Amino acid sequence: MTNQNVVTHEVINTLIAVAASISNSTVLPGATVPESMAVLGRFWGLPNKNIVKRLEGAKVSAWIDSMRASSPTRAKSESQEKRSWILCHPSALNTFEKITYSSKGKQIVVFLDYDGTLSPIVADPDKAFMTRKMRATLKGIARHFPTAIVTGRCRDKVYNFVKLAELYYAGSHGMDIKGPTKSQSPKQGNTNNNNNNNNNKGVLFQPASQFLPMIDEVYKILLEKTKSVPGAKVENNKFCLSVHFRCVDEKSWAALGEKVRLVLNDYPQLRLTQGRKVLEIRPTIKWDKGKALEFLLASFGYENSNDVFPIYIGDDRTDEDAFKVLRSKGQGIGILVSRVAKETDASYTLQDPSEVEQFLRRLVEWKRSSTVTPTSV
Ligand SMILES: O=P(O)(O)OC[C@H]1O[C@H](O[C@H]2O[C@H](CO)[C@@H](O)[C@H](O)[C@H]2O)[C@H](O)[C@@H](O)[C@@H]1O
Numbered sequence: 001m002t003n004q005n006v007v008t009h010e011v012i013n014t015l016i017a018v019a020a021s022i023s024n025s026t027v028l029p030g031a032t033v034p035e036s037m038a039v040l041g042r043f044w045g046l047p048n049k050n051i052v053k054r055l056e057g058a059k060v061s062a063w064i065d066s067m068r069a070s071s072p073t074r075a076k077s078e079s080q081e082k083r084s085w086i087l088c089h090p091s092a093l094n095t096f097e098k099i100t101y102s103s104k105g106k107q108i109v110v111f112l113d114y115d116g117t118l119s120p121i122v123a124d125p126d127k128a129f130m131t132r133k134m135r136a137t138l139k140g141i142a143r144h145f146p147t148a149i150v151t152g153r154c155r156d157k158v159y160n161f162v163k164l165a166e167l168y169y170a171g172s173h174g175m176d177i178k179g180p181t182k183s184q185s186p187k188q189g190n191t192n193n194n195n196n197n198n199n200n201k202g203v204l205f206q207p208a209s210q211f212l213p214m215i216d217e218v219y220k221i222l223l224e225k226t227k228s229v230p231g232a233k234v235e236n237n238k239f240c241l242s243v244h245f246r247c248v249d250e251k252s253w254a255a256l257g258e259k260v261r262l263v264l265n266d267y268p269q270l271r272l273t274q275g276r277k278v279l280e281i282r283p284t285i286k287w288d289k290g291k292a293l294e295f296l297l298a299s300f301g302y303e304n305s306n307d308v309f310p311i312y313i314g315d316d317r318t319d320e321d322a323f324k325v326l327r328s329k330g331q332g333i334g335i336l337v338s339r340v341a342k343e344t345d346a347s348y349t350l351q352d353p354s355e356v357e358q359f360l361r362r363l364v365e366w367k368r369s370s371t372v373t374p375t376s377v
Contacts, residue, residue: 085341092335092348092359099311099333099348100366106309108363109300109332110141111293111322112356113314114151114158117337120353121276123247125235130161134357140364142166148296150174150289152280152318154237172239173282173318174292177205179299205295208239211269211283215241218267218281225259232256240282242275275316289314290321306331311363312346313337313356320345335359 092099112118118138119128130138141147148168151158155171155178162169165182219236222243226232231247243260245253260279264270273280293312294303302308310332312322323334323345334346337356350356 082341086349089336089344089346089349091355092333092350093355093362095348096359096362096366100363102333103309106307107302108145108367109297109302109308109310110145110147110360110363111150111296111310111312111314112138112147113289113316113319113337114149114153114161116276116315116353117313117356118149118353119161125233125242125244128161131353131357134353135162135164137357137360137364138162138164138167141360144364144367146300150292150312150314150319150322152237152240152242152275152316157237168296170289170292170296172208172237173280173287174289174295175206175208175239175282175285175287177292177295179204206239207287208283208285211239211285214267214269215239215281215283218263218270221263222260222281225263226256229256229259237280240280243279243281244277245279246277273318275318280318288321289318290325293322293325308332311335313350313359314346 115121115125115128118134119130122128138147142164143166146168147166148170149158149162150170152173153161153171155169155176158171159169166180168177168179170177215236215238219234219241222234222241226234226243229248229252231249231252233242233244233247235242235244243256245256248256257279260272260281264272264281269284270281271284273282293310297303297305297308297310300308308331310326312319312326312332313335314322315337319334319336323336326332326334327345327347333348334344335348335350336342336344336346337350337352338344339351350359
């Protein structure tokens with residue numbers, strides 16, 4: 001958890017221990033999880049021994065300011081600021097050759113956020129469809145590189161949008177990880193990875209499964225409490241919830257935020273984070289998109305390895321956890337999808353999902369051309 005994406009100015013309570021009961025149910029009963037995966041999960045901080053921060057009493061006005069600031073239409077876009085930002089975070093399209101050169105001799109692994117990255121942001125979260133072109137490109141990407149969707153969405157829901165069985169899916173901000181249900185092409189180039197084999201087919205990791213009843217309970221309460229606010233929408237993302245503000249009159253944001261905060265007061269094991277005109281409610285376990293990225297890399301056999309070049313593309317604050325991991329490891333690259341200057345740990349930028357599609361397509365073309373064997377002179 002980073003201070004950056006926690007919605008609060010006023011930290012009233014600090015550290016509480018996550019209940020000891022967490023530890024024994026980090027993996028779904030009956031799930032086909034290799035023991036090594038479960039061990040990895042314990043290693044990454046899910047167990048009872050971890051102390052996590054509990055934040056409550058956030059001032060409504062504070063998170064509203066924060067939400068306004070996070071909105072691309074409101075973000076600072078003064079031209080000078082933007083120019084210097086672009087110098088520090090160049091376009092991944094303009095620097096494509098540099099990026100592929102840096103990946104030489106390494107296995108590229110692709111991580112993709114969904115909303116705002118693969119699909120444009122729309123008013124109705126149930127209609128955030130990907131274009132056919134994007135799906136075709138993603139198919140190409142998955143043919144050549146291990147590829148994972150890492151999203152705040154419920155895993156099943158994002159699968160219904162993407163509809164590609166050959167990908168890894170990490171739903172609920174990485175709290176619900178599943179491997180491909182369809183065999184992957186040998187072209188993916190994992191042959192330098194002895195640990196990979198085909199074991200990933202069964203990867204299934206759900207570090208917050210014990211929170212399911214609580215999340216369901218809070219979902220029902222929030223539905224009830226927010227039904228009087230026109231435009232408010234509560235989305236059940238299985239291990240986390242989203243309260244959408246996008247279609248709510250800005251004048252009602254404070255009241256809606258206050259309702260959410262009051263509900264959460266009774267659930268100290270849940271915390272609030274912030275996305276694009278959305279408040280997200282999730283368990284206070286030390287797990288985020290950055291942890292999911294590490295987990296997946298390790299499950300591909302690349303823990304502590306220099307032979308891998310992860311590319312993570314995302315647009316949201318929650319993606320910063322993954323950018324931060326890559327930056328601190330000095331590994332691969334983070335690409336922020338944004339038209340405006342934002343504080344980020346990503347190294348490169350793309351403007352919107354159509355640029356993401358172009359970048360991914362170039363990656364496929366580059367891979368194809370670099371693996372073609374000349375048949376005639
Ligand atoms: O991690 P992500 O894949 O980026 O998911 C984060 C949230 O995305 C969705 O909400 C966002 O997209 C909606 C559709 O474009 C938009 O209406 C909303 O304002 C955005 O915040 C999704 O609905 C949430 O549940 C995810 O948590």
